[in-house]
Amino acid sequence: MSEKEKSFVPDPGTCVPWKIKKEELEEIHGNEEIVKKEWEKLDEFAYSFIWFWVQR
Amino acid sequence: MNEKEKLYQERLERYTIAMECGKPDKVPICLGIGEWVVKYTDTNLQEVFYDLNKSNSIVDEMLSDFDVDIFGGGPCLWWPPMFDAMGSKLYKFPGIGLDENSTFQYNEEEYMKAEDYDDFIANPTEWLATNFLPRISDEFAEPGSYRATVALIKSAAAFAMQAGTMAAAWEKWTREHGVVGQTAGMTKAPFDTLGDALRSMKGILLDLRRRPEKVLAACEAITPHNIKQGVSGPGADKRFPCFAPLHRGAYPFLNPHQWEKYYWPSLKATIEGLWAQGKRMLFYAEGDWTPYLEKIAELPEKSIIFQIDNTDAKKAKEILGGRFCLQGGVPTTLLTYGTPEEVKEHVKRTIDELACDGGFILNPGGVVMGDAKKENIYAMIEAAREYGVY
Numbered sequence: 001m002s003e004k005e006k007s008f009v010p011d012p013g014t015c016v017p018w019k020i021k022k023e024e025l026e027e028i029h030g031n032e033e034i035v036k037k038e039w040e041k042l043d044e045f046a047y048s049f050i051w052f053w054v055q056r
Numbered sequence: 057m058n059e060k061e062k063l064y065q066e067r068l069e070r071y072t073i074a075m076e077c078g079k080p081d082k083v084p085i086c087l088g089i090g091e092w093v094v095k096y097t098d099t100n101l102q103e104v105f106y107d108l109n110k111s112n113s114i115v116d117e118m119l120s121d122f123d124v125d126i127f128g129g130g131p132c133l134w135w136p137p138m139f140d141a142m143g144s145k146l147y148k149f150p151g152i153g154l155d156e157n158s159t160f161q162y163n164e165e166e167y168m169k170a171e172d173y174d175d176f177i178a179n180p181t182e183w184l185a186t187n188f189l190p191r192i193s194d195e196f197a198e199p200g201s202y203r204a205t206v207a208l209i210k211s212a213a214a215f216a217m218q219a220g221t222m223a224a225a226w227e228k229w230t231r232e233h234g235v236v237g238q239t240a241g242m243t244k245a246p247f248d249t250l251g252d253a254l255r256s257m258k259g260i261l262l263d264l265r266r267r268p269e270k271v272l273a274a275c276e277a278i279t280p281h282n283i284k285q286g287v288s289g290p291g292a293d294k295r296f297p298c299f300a301p302l303h304r305g306a307y308p309f310l311n312p313h314q315w316e317k318y319y320w321p322s323l324k325a326t327i328e329g330l331w332a333q334g335k336r337m338l339f340y341a342e343g344d345w346t347p348y349l350e351k352i353a354e355l356p357e358k359s360i361i362f363q364i365d366n367t368d369a370k371k372a373k374e375i376l377g378g379r380f381c382l383q384g385g386v387p388t389t390l391l392t393y394g395t396p397e398e399v400k401e402h403v404k405r406t407i408d409e410l411a412c413d414g415g416f417i418l419n420p421g422g423v424v425m426g427d428a429k430k431e432n433i434y435a436m437i438e439a440a441r442e443y444g445v446y
Contacts, residue, residue: 009178009182010179010181010182012280012281012283012285013284013288014181015181015185044288044289045216046212047181048215048288048289049211049212049215050181050184051181051281052215053146053184053188053192053253054184054253054254055243055249055253056146056162056252056253
């Protein structure tokens with residue numbers, strides 16, 4: 001992953017935005033929307049976890 | 057629709073009308089169950105904090121007893137096992153480092169250093185994940201190590217477990233008691249995000265003198281995140297306000313010039329950003345906000361519920377009444393040191409003065425802590441029902 005890792009500033013509500021991840025995936029054979037939707041759900045969960053610690 | 061569903065709808069309507077500054081059939085009563093819960097049962101604070109199922113079952117029992125419209129939440133703001141998993145330095149909880157019946161303590165430190173401002177401002181989320189988390193967590197101090205990896209897995213799992221447990225509990229309380237949850241989602245004033253957990257009180261007060269431009273830039277960088285957090289997860293339900301406990305904005309932590317220049321602009325932007333998405337904020341003004349009421353009145357109409365703790369209630373009514381729903385009115389000190397008769401008299405006076413033309417929710421001014429008298433809580437609710445009929 002480190003070779004692929006790009007520098008980016010995630011928007012509020014995201015940690016690794018789908019557009020970044022999509023560029024790293026070689027090909028999506030099926031329905032991209034299904035993958036994107038679930039990726040974004042978990043990404044927002046991770047975002048909430050990270051910010052939880054500072055919103056005491 | 058069964059009896060409890062009907063009750064829920066009645067209470068929801070009461071709450072919604074009050075939030076819109078209208079006059080419902082009765083003054084809505086809101087109660088959050090604080091640490092005084094330990095007086096209600098034979099438990100102790102360690103059990104209440106650590107054992108979520110036990111804590112929720114106590115709340116369940118108490119809600120059967122209280123005729124309140126709106127429930128502000130149970131006694132535990134945090135679930136300590138999630139913190140223990142990370143070896144968190146942020147708090148001491150009852151049972152570890154503190155007596156089993158002591159309230160929690162916050163270990164305030166400059167977890168973000170003055171020289172970190174630029175990196176934080178450039179990429180706040182990445183900075184928190186890669187710098188802040190290791191600094192506040194003994195178990196996560198060396199990311200990539202075995203202990204750190206396990207700690208992160210456990211703590212993230214705890215975060216999800218707690219959310220699932222609490223969602224199920226709220227669903228049960230709503231279904232079985234017909235009570236309405238006060239808030240959905242949580243956020244803070246950007247200055248508080250910076251001053252509470254990152255720079256600490258001492259750090260941010262020095263920053264106001266030594267690097268004020270960094271404070272403003274950091275608050276600006278935090279603002280879009282705090283807007284997002286207010287509408288994330290449960291906050292997506294826009295019928296209810298997001299909870300925003302406000303700390304350093306209370307007078308006299310900052311002088312009025314500092315408040316206007318450093319505290320207010322980013323909080324105002326956060327509220328306006330939320331309101332643009334149809335999301336209201338429970339402006340939980342802990343302490344005294346009297347000097348700032350005129351500025352608060354400039355917010356978009358109905359965009360907040362203003363919590364009256366030590367703020368001058370008459371002035372709040374005069375300046376904010378009709379524009380925003382007001383909430384509070386019963387000092388927590390009265391619940392601790394007063395008698396039931398004094399509480400009832402105070403509730404009557406509060407309703408006469410603050411609720412006369414609607415837009416008011418009766419509530420303790422702040423979080424009801426462990427020293428409140430049980431009989432005074434009952435007296436508050438009884439008086440509110442007796443005198444709070446429009």
